[in-house]
Amino acid sequence: MAAADAGRRVRVYDAGHQGRAAWVAAGMLGSLGEGHPGEDALLQLSTASARRWPHLVARLGDPAVMAATDSLFVAMSSADAHHLGGLAEFVWARQPRAHNDLRAVDNVEIRRLEPAVTSRVHSGYLATGEGAVDNRRLLDRLQHAVRHAGAEIVERRVADLADLADLPEDEVLVAAGLGSRELVSEVALHAAKGEVLRLRRTNWSVPPPTRVVRARLHGRAVYLVPRADGIVVGATQYEPYSETSTAPEVGGVLDLLADATELMPALRTYELAEAGAGFRPCSPDGLPVIRRIDERVVVATGHGRNGILLAPYTADRVMALLDGHEEPVPDMGMTNEGVRR
Numbered sequence: 001m002a003a004a005d006a007g008r009r010v011r012v013y014d015a016g017h018q019g020r021a022a023w024v025a026a027g028m029l030g031s032l033g034e035g036h037p038g039e040d041a042l043l044q045l046s047t048a049s050a051r052r053w054p055h056l057v058a059r060l061g062d063p064a065v066m067a068a069t070d071s072l073f074v075a076m077s078s079a080d081a082h083h084l085g086g087l088a089e090f091v092w093a094r095q096p097r098a099h100n101d102l103r104a105v106d107n108v109e110i111r112r113l114e115p116a117v118t119s120r121v122h123s124g125y126l127a128t129g130e131g132a133v134d135n136r137r138l139l140d141r142l143q144h145a146v147r148h149a150g151a152e153i154v155e156r157r158v159a160d161l162a163d164l165a166d167l168p169e170d171e172v173l174v175a176a177g178l179g180s181r182e183l184v185s186e187v188a189l190h191a192a193k194g195e196v197l198r199l200r201r202t203n204w205s206v207p208p209p210t211r212v213v214r215a216r217l218h219g220r221a222v223y224l225v226p227r228a229d230g231i232v233v234g235a236t237q238y239e240p241y242s243e244t245s246t247a248p249e250v251g252g253v254l255d256l257l258a259d260a261t262e263l264m265p266a267l268r269t270y271e272l273a274e275a276g277a278g279f280r281p282c283s284p285d286g287l288p289v290i291r292r293i294d295e296r297v298v299v300a301t302g303h304g305r306n307g308i309l310l311a312p313y314t315a316d317r318v319m320a321l322l323d324g325h326e327e328p329v330p331d332m333g334m335t336n337e338g339v340r341r
């Protein structure tokens, strides 16, 4: 969309929904909450990209793309609270401004903010401005906006390197998720499979939380992401036995159902509308791979668990590369070597 907006003639070759991680995803714009020691560069990229999201939503002209504006991180025990506290300290140390956006909350405040969350919560953190998008609505609006900006969308798989070489276009951006491996041999990617559930609210159900609610139960991460008609529950993450099947595994679905209903007992009256799974396209160091391959080809992939969050950053970086700038996007303040790729 950014290229079409900039007046370039754009044709998108897309193999469709099947195997598209962005269709399966929960759509969290998890920046501060994704801050983990050792991932300084990712935290920097994520917070910079998160700041660009309101502009992207405004460009799409549909505020309902934004499904939530805040996230609540919930600890179920004092050990959990200690773990969350460590993550918050890391974020505050790296992003002093985050003191305004990430603050500790006690169990009384958690229950006041989200009454449907279990009364067994210990404490938590509220991340203001860290929300989520409805990813399927987003994809629909993006396709519409891309066409409206003059681009053509051709539903077809680009088979391999030879097929890519035969495309008539002068410049090519390969942004095909895990499929990028077949089109750019220089890029190393691995898959991290994940299950996600879509639960639909019934007439007898309490409303979904208004914020993203994230917790760890039984050593596993679980999150509830609100939608207009229910909740998205995510997500498992593991190395798959096979990369050919995106069918959800029974164990993953069971764990998500158990953890989600423990976190929000009233979910038992929701309908299980969909159980799905997808492959996150992961790079070896966890950072996106956005770089020029040769005079004709630019690649943007390897976004792992944060590809939706990182979309605005990726668009800016790709446009800079297409315009001949090899350096990072100026106001991203990147100094980390890994981010310069």
Ligand SMILES: Cc1cc2nc3c(=O)[nH]c(=O)nc-3n(C[C@H](O)[C@H](O)[C@H](O)COP(=O)(O)OP(=O)(O)OC[C@H]3O[C@@H](n4cnc5c(N)ncnc54)[C@H](O)[C@@H]3O)c2cc1C
Binding pocket: 013, 014, 015, 016, 017, 018, 019, 020, 021, 022, 023, 024, 025, 026, 027, 028, 029, 030, 156, 157, 158, 159, 175, 176, 177, 178, 179, 180, 182, 183, 193, 194, 195, 196, 234, 235, 236, 277, 278, 279, 280, 281, 300, 301, 302, 303, 304, 305, 306, 307, 308, 309, 310
């Ligand atoms: C369970 C799960 C939960 C997630 N939750 C979140 C989240 O909450 N927040 C977040 O930011 N990210 C999340 N992600 C990660 C996010 O979905 C990915 O990082 C992101 O979708 C990657 O975008 P992409 O366009 O590179 O790949 P994809 O979304 O996989 O899209 C690739 C596209 O390329 C097309 N394609 C592939 N090969 C070819 C080819 N040869 N020719 C033509 N077209 C091709 C496909 O059809 C598809 O349309 C989640 C992922 C999973 C699996």
